[in-house]
Amino acid sequence: MALRPAVGFHQDEQAHWVVELDCGHQQHVRHRPPFEERPWVVSETGRRRKLGESFDCPFCDMPEIPPDALAYKRTATFDENTVPGGLLKEHDTKEGVWARIVVESGKLAYTIIEPDRRQWVLSPAASGVAAPTAAHFVKPIGEVRFHVEFFRREADPT
Secondary structure, three states: OOEEEEEEEEEOOOOOEEEEEOOOOEEEOOOEOOOEOOHHHHOHHHHHHHOOOEEEOHHHHOOOOOOOEEEEEEOOOEEOOOOOHHHHOOEOOOOOOEEEEEEEEEEEEEEEOOOOOEEEEEEOOEOEEEOOOOOEEEEEEEEEEEEEEEEEEOOOOO
């Protein structure tokens, strides 16, 4: 779990509060009792007191494509109706192959199963990365358009 200090707050298009982290990522901080108890988020004073406090940043935990890996293939663009069934269930990439999930519009739930189950909501502002052989799957959240790009190091035979 990557903990990052809060540097600001704003409301999203549905008027939910979002914490802005020093890494440049953002995280929702909703107060929806009994599921999420964050009464401090509904007041300016409460939010101001949380500035500088650390919050979990799931995107800092996202795998990274090595800088020397090169793109070698790209899928067609899929939507919520055309996404291949194999992407909706547990699957992985080959040894030495990274995949970047690029959302063109809408939102896509992305889950990495191993080593520790983690889930993200991908959007045009936040892509997902699958490391070689890491089990994962995606699930459309309403209307979505996305594609997948594949990377490998030049020296890796695949």
